[in-house]
Amino acid sequence: MRPMRLDMAGFTVFREETVVDFTDADFFALVGPTGSGKSTVLDAICFALYGTVPRWGGARGLANALAPSAAEARVRLVFESAGDRYVATRVVRRDGRGNVKTAGAGLQLMPAGFDVTKLDTGLSPEDLGEVLAGTPAEMEQAVLEAVGLPYEQFTSCVVLPQGQFADFLHARPATRQQILVNLLGLGVYEQVQKRAAERAGRAEAGLEAVDRVLAGLTDVDDATLAQAQTGVDRARELAAAVAAAVPERDAARAAASAARTALAALDADLAALDAVHGPAGVAEVAAAVTAARAGVDEAARAVALAEEREEKLRGEVTGAGDESTLRLLLKAYADRGRLAVEAASVAVAVADAQREHDAATDALAQARAAAERAETELEAAFRAHEEAKTTDQAVALRAHLVVGASCPVCEQVVPRAPAVPAGSAVARALAAGRTARAASEAAKRTTQERDAAARGLERTLLRARAQHEQLTGRLAELDDQLAGAATEDALRHDLAEHARLRGALDEAAGAVRAGRDAARRARAALDAAEERLRAAWREFDSVRDGLARFGPPVADRDDVAAAWATLAGWAGGESTRRRADRDGLVGSVTGAETAAEAAQQRIGELFAAAGLPVDDDPVRAATVAVERAEAARRRLVERREQAAGLREQRAGHERDARVARALAGHLRANNFERWLLAEALDLLVDGASGILRELSGGQYDLVHDKGEFFVVDQYDAGLRRGVRTLSGGETFQASLALALALSEQLAGLSTTAASLESIVLDEGFGTLDATTLDTVAATLESLAARGDRMVGVVTHVPALAERIPVRFEVHKDARSARVERTGR
Numbered sequence: 001m002r003p004m005r006l007d008m009a010g011f012t013v014f015r016e017e018t019v020v021d022f023t024d025a026d027f028f029a030l031v032g033p034t035g036s037g038k039s040t041v042l043d044a045i046c047f048a049l050y051g052t053v054p055r056w057g058g059a060r061g062l063a064n065a066l067a068p069s070a071a072e073a074r075v076r077l078v079f080e081s082a083g084d085r086y087v088a089t090r091v092v093r094r095d096g097r098g099n100v101k102t103a104g105a106g107l108q109l110m111p112a113g114f115d116v117t118k119l120d121t122g123l124s125p126e127d128l129g130e131v132l133a134g135t136p137a138e139m140e141q142a143v144l145e146a147v148g149l150p151y152e153q154f155t156s157c158v159v160l161p162q163g164q165f166a167d168f169l170h171a172r173p174a175t176r177q178q179i180l181v182n183l184l185g186l187g188v189y190e191q192v193q194k195r196a197a198e199r200a201g202r203a204e205a206g207l208e209a210v211d212r213v214l215a216g217l218t219d220v221d222d223a224t225l226a227q228a229q230t231g232v233d234r235a236r237e238l239a240a241a242v243a244a245a246v247p248e249r250d251a252a253r254a255a256a257s258a259a260r261t262a263l264a265a266l267d268a269d270l271a272a273l274d275a276v277h278g279p280a281g282v283a284e285v286a287a288a289v290t291a292a293r294a295g296v297d298e299a300a301r302a303v304a305l306a307e308e309r310e311e312k313l314r315g316e317v318t319g320a321g322d323e324s325t326l327r328l329l330l331k332a333y334a335d336r337g338r339l340a341v342e343a344a345s346v347a348v349a350v351a352d353a354q355r356e357h358d359a360a361t362d363a364l365a366q367a368r369a370a371a372e373r374a375e376t377e378l379e380a381a382f383r384a385h386e387e388a389k390t391t392d393q394a395v396a397l398r399a400h401l402v403v404g405a406s407c408p409v410c411e412q413v414v415p416r417a418p419a420v421p422a423g424s425a426v427a428r429a430l431a432a433g434r435t436a437r438a439a440s441e442a443a444k445r446t447t448q449e450r451d452a453a454a455r456g457l458e459r460t461l462l463r464a465r466a467q468h469e470q471l472t473g474r475l476a477e478l479d480d481q482l483a484g485a486a487t488e489d490a491l492r493h494d495l496a497e498h499a500r501l502r503g504a505l506d507e508a509a510g511a512v513r514a515g516r517d518a519a520r521r522a523r524a525a526l527d528a529a530e531e532r533l534r535a536a537w538r539e540f541d542s543v544r545d546g547l548a549r550f551g552p553p554v555a556d557r558d559d560v561a562a563a564w565a566t567l568a569g570w571a572g573g574e575s576t577r578r579r580a581d582r583d584g585l586v587g588s589v590t591g592a593e594t595a596a597e598a599a600q601q602r603i604g605e606l607f608a609a610a611g612l613p614v615d616d617d618p619v620r621a622a623t624v625a626v627e628r629a630e631a632a633r634r635r636l637v638e639r640r641e642q643a644a645g646l647r648e649q650r651a652g653h654e655r656d657a658r659v660a661r662a663l664a665g666h667l668r669a670n671n672f673e674r675w676l677l678a679e680a681l682d683l684l685v686d687g688a689s690g691i692l693r694e695l696s697g698g699q700y701d702l703v704h705d706k707g708e709f710f711v712v713d714q715y716d717a718g719l720r721r722g723v724r725t726l727s728g729g730e731t732f733q734a735s736l737a738l739a740l741a742l743s744e745q746l747a748g749l750s751t752t753a754a755s756l757e758s759i760v761l762d763e764g765f766g767t768l769d770a771t772t773l774d775t776v777a778a779t780l781e782s783l784a785a786r787g788d789r790m791v792g793v794v795t796h797v798p799a800l801a802e803r804i805p806v807r808f809e810v811h812k813d814a815r816s817a818r819v820e821r822t823g824r
Helices: 038-050 059-065 116-121 136-147 151-157 173-184 187-216 222-274 284-319 323-391 393-398 425-482 488-546 560-610 618-668 671-695 728-744 770-785
Strands: 002-009 018-021 027-031 072-081 084-094 100-109 130-133 700-705 708-713 719-722 758-762 790-795 806-812 817-823
Touching: 002 038, 002 116, 018 817, 027 038, 027 770, 038 072, 038 084, 038 136, 038 151, 038 758, 038 790, 038 806, 059 084, 059 100, 072 116, 084 136, 100 136, 130 136, 173 671, 187 618, 222 560, 222 618, 284 488, 284 560, 323 425, 488 560, 560 618, 671 700, 671 728, 671 770, 700 728, 708 728, 728 758, 728 770, 770 790
Parallel strands: 027 790, 027 806, 758 790
Antiparallel strands: 002 018, 002 072, 072 084, 084 100, 100 130, 700 708, 708 719, 806 817
């Protein structure tokens, strides 16, 4: 993995957008004061790829990705691995409740030749290439396939962060072995073992399947093949014999069929000749036609006479006047008499209503006068009562006292109501008032009753007058209608005459209809008779046409009975002449049928000898027998060929299963993988020992025993001791030696996509003395000078930074950290 460009925004100390361009930076240093953010650049690379950083302590440290008071952090890394260029992106956001979560993650394979500087133009994610992962869950596998290393091994071999520089040196043997397995791609041999076992299983399954099929392929030996060939030969012989016998049988059958056809034709001719005879009643048909024609003529004359009389009476009815006009005038006379009587009666009713109305009006006036007098008397009684109350107040109050009620004067409950004195003026006034009020109310009721009666009589009078005026107007109209008309008796006489003529006309019309019905019946009788005559001729023609092949005599078309007699006589003679030929045809039919039966019997004997049933088409049956025998032989040949092919397949499956099972057995024991790991560890330790010897001034060599690392102290008589006994500076030297050896030597042994194309060291170079520091710098320069590795260091040691051609200076102010590239 080789970083090309790193974009950060809102990531820890890099609050503002920051770009680190690693293009052509084969040997670089991240320099700057302590705490400026140098190691954060390496954190961003790890975070973009794996979503975590070693010094965060796992997923719970995700909140550390956000710059203080920032709500979002974005990191994008463009890197190359195994010749392909990728871009990894991660976005972290803080929600409204303060929780920090990964909002987006993705890995894309960029197009070949993509210009990284185009990232500054604001390209959308769709423009960056093929999407390999689009969610955090998909990122882990996609990054592993692209880089070839999981997170733990990436931070042990490529980016070596502070505090973990010596992890590979101090790792347990099993952990170190797994790192080497991933680096060298030795997992491929486990896959080979699994595939070999699967292939052996498939081969053994194929072997079992072939054995099952071979077990079902019985009767495929040479004797069975010879027997099948014999069956084919016999079927062919049968087909040849049948092919010779069938034409003979068919010829006999054809002769029998022709004889039967001739006999049937003769019998048909005899039946047709014997069936010729005249129909019953043919002689009376012509006489019936003549009689029917006479009846038609007589009926036509009767119809003509009846129509002439009807026309004459119709003219007389027209001259007698309009019957409806006569009836209307007579009705007018009758209506005038009736209406005159009604008018006189209505006039009497009008006079009576007028008298009753006048009497009711007088009674109403009298009632109104009586009511006015009663009202005057009531007012006088009221005044007398008021005067009496003024004169005797106590008596007046007694009249209004009620036992149990309150007194209107003292407001005490009245225990007893005192009686009004009999001689009191108030009593007399009250009695007079009651009498006057009763009289007034009676007068008012009488007035109302008489007023209602007068109104009812007035309405009756108005209705009677209206009815009288209506009758008078209708009488005037009838007088106008009858002005100038004949008398009522004359009109009745004219109407009676008109009725007499109408009756005579109806009688004449009935006679016309009867005559026409008789004429139609006569015409129908004539048509029926003529149709019977035509039917007799059609029957004759049909019979004669059926005998046309025999040459019947010419018919007399004037007499159908004679024509039938002539034809019947001729048919009898012709039948007698032809009947003499029938016996010879019967003998021909019998002889041909006997020959056909004999030929069919010979064919049946051929099939019986072959052990086959015979059907209606022996040639087809023989052909089918040949085809079946040949098909059976072909199937046998195919089964023999299939058995031979299956035996070859069985040998191949057996060979493949044996080889695959042996390979799986060898790889299952892990001997090969252990040997490769031992060789790789020998090479790694050998290379690291040489680098350590140079870094330590010849004091230390690095060795291993059973997976554990030891140093040999040449300054102490070759004493071997564990690497955990080294001081801090010595540990740094040993770890650096291993890291450089991993980057320089083991990449050539890798068989997978694990790509150690870069190494970045973030560890305390300040602990080294000047001589060792110079040796480390020279070693790094030599590794970078090869050109196949990117080498980066994180340091604040000026002496080391000055020897590195490309420097990324990291500065930090109160708001954000920044990165500036200097050097070449």
